Amino acid sequence: MNIIIPMAGMGKRMRPHTLTTAKPLIPIAGKPVVQRLVEDIIGTANEKVEEIAFIIAPHFGKETEEMLVNVAESLGAKGKICYQEKALGTAHAILCAADSLKGNVFIAFADTLFKADFKIDTSKDAIIWTQKVDDPSAFGVVQLADDGRITAFVEKPETFVSDLAIIGVYYFKDGENLRAEMQYLLDNNITDKGEFQLTTAMENMRNKGLGFYSDQVEEWLDCGNKDATVYTNQRILEIKKDKEQLVAASAKLENATIIAPCFIGENVRVSNAVVGPHVSLEAGVTVENALISNSIIQAQTTVKNAHITNSMLGKNVNYSDKAAELSLGDFSVIL
Incomplete structure (x- = not known):
């Protein structure tokens, strides 16, 4: 076939x-x-x-x-x-x-x-x-x-x-x-x-x-x-939570709460944050002092001092702001 x-x-x-x-x-x-x-x-x-x-x-x-x-x-x-x-x-x-x-x-x-x-x-x-x-x-x-x-x-x-x-x-x-x-x-x-x-x-x-x-x-x-x-x-x-390894061993979680199901990619750093449910953090993402739910955060993006939901952030985004629903393309900066 x-x-x-x-x-x-x-x-x-x-x-x-x-x-x-x-x-x-x-x-x-x-x-x-x-x-x-x-x-x-x-x-x-x-x-x-x-x-x-x-x-x-x-x-x-x-x-x-x-x-x-x-x-x-x-x-x-x-x-x-x-x-x-x-x-x-x-x-x-x-x-x-x-x-x-x-x-x-x-x-x-x-x-x-x-x-x-x-x-x-x-x-x-x-x-x-x-x-x-x-x-x-x-x-x-x-x-x-x-x-x-x-x-x-x-x-x-x-x-x-x-x-x-x-x-x-x-x-x-x-x-x-x-x-x-x-x-x-x-x-x-x-x-x-x-x-x-x-x-x-x-x-x-x-x-x-x-x-x-x-x-x-x-x-x-x-x-x-x-x-x-x-x-x-x-x-x-939800479908894959019992079938796939969704949290990478290389992820660094410090004073972090992960509400499953979430995908946490390679070399992700989460500190002083609550992530989930239904969040995907792609490789190299950094999350600090933030609340994130129901969102896709793509590779090498940083989210600090923020509360976001129902959002998509592209690669290499730098976001630090108030609570919001977002759709940000690659290399966006909001501080």
Whole structure:
């Protein structure tokens, strides 16, 4: 099986954090979003994952590319870097990894995490994972028959047809067939709302007799904006608290209270402070005389004499001020 991870988006809703860091590389409980996503996918697979193709923008840089390849190799797969220079829709993005579209393929867009207890049924032609939502007009949705077979795909419906939103996680038994259908869209300039859509290719495949099925995840965790990412960090800490070592042995805690679950990274220093619950302190963070809850504090940041909650602070931030909810990008200074 191959895994394809489209992740070339600009992440505008996550600014200022994505001005210097690609959105899928934002840390969640000590690991980048994309690493947690790939680990969870591999946990669902019944067969060996041979290759993981990451579709990125060219400006992400060599350091990011090397990190992604290392993630794949740490999980026993070959890492491959593919480039998408223009955002022309989901089908266009996936086709940037055309050489990896062969055999059994799992595709997941890297701005979402999920909690699920399933194994991929590789006997099915295709599986589309969904979640019920209150406002389906912002999503692609599926309509189902009684046996779970998908009868229609609708991209961002203006009138109600279904509340089962496609969360961006897919399995295809025949990657070559999917590639051919998406290439047909590009060759014939077939767009939906100005973009080449995966849902269009899937509808064509369904009309030709392929069996598409829906399966629902237990929980869909979005990383699209600051508040959603902070909440996702909270949920991942709860899910992983008994499965991962969340406090590094090198952390220095002096007169500190840690209210679990929290992630405390390598060489973190906490003194005269209360941290938690649901806080991630990445490597090299310093916290002094502070109260921090429900927040993500990225590497090498210093927080002093402050009370913060529901916040994201980027790398190398220096913050010392009153109580607040914050979203500060890298290298910010507030004293």
